Amino acid sequence: MGNKQSQESLSSSKSDIKLFDVKKCISIQRDPVTRKLIGVPKEWASHLDADQKYIVETNKLPEEVRTHELPDCILEIQNSIYNQKNLQKELKIDTNADLCLTGLNVEIEKEIYNSGVSRNEIENDTMNFISILEIYDGKELQFKQNFNEVTQIEFLIQNPAEKYIFIEQIEKGVNCKLYKIIDRQLNKGFVAKVFKFHENFNCYRLKREISFIQNIDCPCIVKYNETYLYSGCFFIIQEYMNFGNLRKLIRLFDKKIDESIIGYILYQIMLGLKYLHSIGKIHKHLNSKKVLINEIGEIKLLIMDYKIEYKKDKDPFWIAPETLEKQIIEEISDIWCLGIIAYELSERDPPYFNQHPIRVMYNIINLPSPKISKQRSNIFQDFIQLCLIKNYEKRTSLRQLMKHEFIIQNKDTGQQGLIQLMKKMNLNQKSKLKKSTSLK
Missing domain, CATH: 1.10.510.10 (Transferase(Phosphotransferase) domain 1)
Structure with a gap:
């Protein structure tokens, strides 16, 4: 009696599993010659002995069996190298130097020559030209800013692909990428700005910005949603403006x-x-x-x-x-x-x-x-x-x-x-x- 009830219960639980819905979407077979599986969805290919020539690209797989993976090109960001500064030492005025300055390395000198700014122009406005080079090289600037104390901000340490579907890359910057994404539950579009975390990254500054922007309520400013830190990258999720910049x-x-x-x-x-x-x-x-x-x-x-x-x-x-x-x-x-x-x-x-x-x-x-x-x-x-x-x-x-x-x-x-x-x-x-x- 007990075994019968147990079997009925097991049968009932199996009938609730949506795994069998996969049959409506795909058909996996084994190649009689190579003995490899063909017709395997891309999401499963790395877990099975699949023939790479016959992988199925599909977004129709049931949520229960889908592997949530980030786009492959995220690896480009993970492996990217951030630009190094060119100014190796303090710039000083030297009228005997070719460009009236010392403290320049070969690369930055080449940039100056390519810019077309002449020696006479530099000599006539040397202090401002030093300022230009420092800003060009990435010097932090002073600005009058009122910041509140940073509130308790924590990055989400989990795979953002579990919550969002990465639809397409819509822009590529020097060290970041921009993706259109869809919230799986809300079916609503957002944008993910993805950039690499590195050892010199100022997390305090990012948290300070987030603590400010998350409280903004203005119809003329793009809304912030949340930030993930996962797989060596930051993912800043924001409102999607579908016509671009x-x-x-x-x-x-x-x-x-x-x-x-x-x-x-x-x-x-x-x-x-x-x-x-x-x-x-x-x-x-x-x-x-x-x-x-x-x-x-x-x-x-x-x-x-x-x-x-x-x-x-x-x-x-x-x-x-x-x-x-x-x-x-x-x-x-x-x-x-x-x-x-x-x-x-x-x-x-x-x-x-x-x-x-x-x-x-x-x-x-x-x-x-x-x-x-x-x-x-x-x-x-x-x-x-x-x-x-x-x-x-x-x-x-x-x-x-x-x-x-x-x-x-x-x-x-x-x-x-x-x-x-x-x-x-x-x-x-x-x-x-x-x-x-x-x-x-």
């Missing part, structure tokens, strides 16, 4: 963007900056790649970035003059960056585009503020000139700019124009948008 959008269209759309975009950026500045936060490195767009025309700032310094693998086009000259970042420095984004929206590329980064930084200090085409309206030209006042102590404040006639006229009318602009994109253009790489 503003830089990609600008590069996609050959024609000039209508001023009403530009005014709307700039106003949304300023709303995000207004929130940040009100709580004592500076963006620090605002540029068009940190401005994200979704399909309904929402504009949001991406501010999650644990690095304070400008590395030489970054684009210097948006750096404010005071950052290069005095190595400081103020709230008003964000206004200069806003002006460069406005210039870019007008002219399609930032000033000094395609020039060597060292030359770009030299020009930012020594050349007059850039101006947009005279074909643009007078109020738009005036708005940009007020943003790009080189003396940061005289530069127009965010509060004044939000009352500027150019913004007043366009802030409420440009969203529909942006949506219509995006709707006109055909499938080929969308594909280009997703696959387009970084600025250069």
Whole structure:
């Protein structure tokens, strides 16, 4: 009697196992010649004697039998080598040296020659040029910032693939990758920024950033979700903005963007900056790649970035003059960056585009503020000139700019124009948008 009940119970439990649902998705057979299994799903291949030529690529396997693995190209990040600094010792002025400086190694000297900055230019502005080289090399910059004490932040030490499906790589940086991911339970899209953990990594700084950003509640700022530390990499999970960044959008269209759309975009950026500045936060490195767009025309700032310094693998086009000259970042420095984004929206590329980064930084200090085409309206030209006042102590404040006639006229009318602009994109253009790489 007991054995019969036990068998019935076992039979009942087996009937509840969803493993048999696999039969609906795959058919595994053994090759009569090689005796290897064929038709094996990729998720199982490493665990079975499978023929690698006949592995099945499928996302339809039942959750209970699926192996949650990270994309293979995560290994590229794990094996990546971070850029080493070039300046081996303190730079000093030496008028007898070829470039008026000592403390340069061969590599950084080559970079200077490639930049096209002449010896005379260096001699005429040596102190600022030293500052440029230090920033180019990755020196940490001073900035006025109010941080609360770091709250109890712990990274999740587990495989993020157990919770998220890694759908596709949407961007590749120098030392990181960006993935579109899907929450398995919520069926909701997110973005994972993946970069390598190394022995000199400042975990305190990252935790400090997370402790701040996790409490942000602003519709104009990308929402942070959580952070994993797994398999030698950090995985920062954030809100997914499905139309990509503003830089990609600008590069996609050959024609000039209508001023009403530009005014709307700039106003949304300023709303995000207004929130940040009100709580004592500076963006620090605002540029068009940190401005994200979704399909309904929402504009949001991406501010999650644990690095304070400008590395030489970054684009210097948006750096404010005071950052290069005095190595400081103020709230008003964000206004200069806003002006460069406005210039870019007008002219399609930032000033000094395609020039060597060292030359770009030299020009930012020594050349007059850039101006947009005279074909643009007078109020738009005036708005940009007020943003790009080189003396940061005289530069127009965010509060004044939000009352500027150019913004007043366009802030409420440009969203529909942006949506219509995006709707006109055909499938080929969308594909280009997703696959387009970084600025250069």
